[in-house]
Amino acid sequence: MAASNRLAKDRIINALGDLYRVQRHTQGLSAKEKASVEASIDGLEQEYLALLGFNEGTTYASVTQAFKDAETSLQEVKDERIRLANAFVSASKILGSITQVLKLF
Amino acid sequence: MQLKLFQLKKCNLLALLLFVSACAQPLSQDTTDELDALASSAASVVGLPAELQTAALTEARRNQALCRYLSGGGYQLGADIAPVAVSNLAAEQSKAGKALKSYVTALIDATRGASLADLEKAQADFSGAAGSFFEAAGFSSGSGELFDAALSLASRVGESQRQKRIRTIMREAIDPLFILEALLRRDAAQTISETESAVSKWSSSARCVLTNSRRSSNAIEIFDTYNERSTVFQRQLKSVRGAPDAVEKLRVAHILAVTNPESFESAIQEAVEVLQDLDALVAAIRE
Numbered sequence: 232m233a234a235s236n237r238l239a240k241d242r243i244i245n246a247l248g249d250l251y252r253v254q255r256h257t258q259g260l261s262a263k264e265k266a267s268v269e270a271s272i273d274g275l276e277q278e279y280l281a282l283l284g285f286n287e288g289t290t291y292a293s294v295t296q297a298f299k300d301a302e303t304s305l306q307e308v309k310d311e312r313i314r315l316a317n318a319f320v321s322a323s324k325i326l327g328s329i330t331q332v333l334k335l336f
Numbered sequence: 337m338q339l340k341l342f343q344l345k346k347c348n349l350l351a352l353l354l355f356v357s358a359c360a361q362p363l364s365q366d367t368t369d370e371l372d373a374l375a376s377s378a379a380s381v382v383g384l385p386a387e388l389q390t391a392a393l394t395e396a397r398r399n400q401a402l403c404r405y406l407s408g409g410g411y412q413l414g415a416d417i418a419p420v421a422v423s424n425l426a427a428e429q430s431k432a433g434k435a436l437k438s439y440v441t442a443l444i445d446a447t448r449g450a451s452l453a454d455l456e457k458a459q460a461d462f463s464g465a466a467g468s469f470f471e472a473a474g475f476s477s478g479s480g481e482l483f484d485a486a487l488s489l490a491s492r493v494g495e496s497q498r499q500k501r502i503r504t505i506m507r508e509a510i511d512p513l514f515i516l517e518a519l520l521r522r523d524a525a526q527t528i529s530e531t532e533s534a535v536s537k538w539s540s541s542a543r544c545v546l547t548n549s550r551r552s553s554n555a556i557e558i559f560d561t562y563n564e565r566s567t568v569f570q571r572q573l574k575s576v577r578g579a580p581d582a583v584e585k586l587r588v589a590h591i592l593a594v595t596n597p598e599s600f601e602s603a604i605q606e607a608v609e610v611l612q613d614l615d616a617l618v619a620a621i622r623e
Contacts, residue, residue: 248595
């Protein structure tokens with residue numbers, strides 16, 4: 232159920248991406264076509280909200296936590312770069328020392 | 337035979353490096369600066385009701401005390417210390433707004449090239465140290481070049497994977513953005529009513545001070561100060577009304593970024609273009 236839910240959401244996101252692009256570049260589209268694009272977007276957005284289980288009881292707390300979790304994940308990406316950079320710095324120092332020794336011979 | 341094999345390996349590695357490099361460049365400074373300004377401003381709007389209510393109610397309390405003093409009534413000194421109470425709805429929105437702002441700041445940080453530039457410099461220094469080592473140890477210069485190419489490729493592949501993770505995180509952020517926008521639209525009437533009520537209290541208190549300041553030598557200056565303050569509050573109220581649309585723009589920007597099949601820079605640039613539609617909001621919030 233969760234997998235098919237995720238699949239449906241991904242399909243909607245991909246479709247919305249295409250429609251938003253069309254909406255942003257509407258030169259050459261008739262008024263009827265523009266209205267059709269808008270109606271499609273509205274329909275897909277409502278469908279997505281329904282898949283998210285949004286209802287009158289939904290609170291701000293779940294949203295707050297989700298953004299905090301995303302921030303933590305992003306921080307991990309940045310930390311990984313920093314750890315790698317530090318590892319290179321340490322390795323450079325070690326190699327430098329070995330090289331100095333080798334030059335003596 | 338060994339030389340040909342070496343040349344073939346080097347050729348393939350370099351070709352791979354060029355290909356991966358194209359996918360793993362850090363964002364340009366202009367793109368990240370723009371994304372920073374626009375996305376941060378969009379995120380700030382969510383917490384604006386609480387900010388506005390706090391400012392309006394705090395100043396109203398001060399004005400009321402000043403008015404009592406100017407009109408010859410009893411007054412209290414040092415009563416401004418206690419914090420004013422904003423509405424529960426504004427408090428909840430403020431928490432969500434802070435979390436959104438922190439997420440956006442972290443996103444800018446992760447996409448910005450600064451930590452990547454540091455990594456590349458550290459890697460380049462290591463590559464230099466390795467080259468000196470190879471020379472001192474008696475290896476051919478070709479070995480050093482091959483090692484350099486392999487190291488660069490490994491780093492670029494690693495960075496490409498990190499950018500993929502950033503896009504995945506942005507994809508996951510779309511769900512709370514959808515919900516936040518829906519919540520703001522659902523609660524729009526109540527948010528505006530509560531915030532207007534706070535501003536209205538400020539207006540009454542300001543009028544009281546102005547009425548009692550008419551005979552002051554700097555009455556015009558006092559009037560101008562309160563007039564300007566009122567304009568700022570009205571402008572910020574407009575921004576509060578625009579909060580759901582601001583979050584919508586942020587949501588659309590995310591959807592465009594994660595569905596863009598081009599490079600990471602192209603995906604983020606597309607997101608920036610969406611956020612540029614928020615120019616008016618940005619200007620109002622920065623007052």
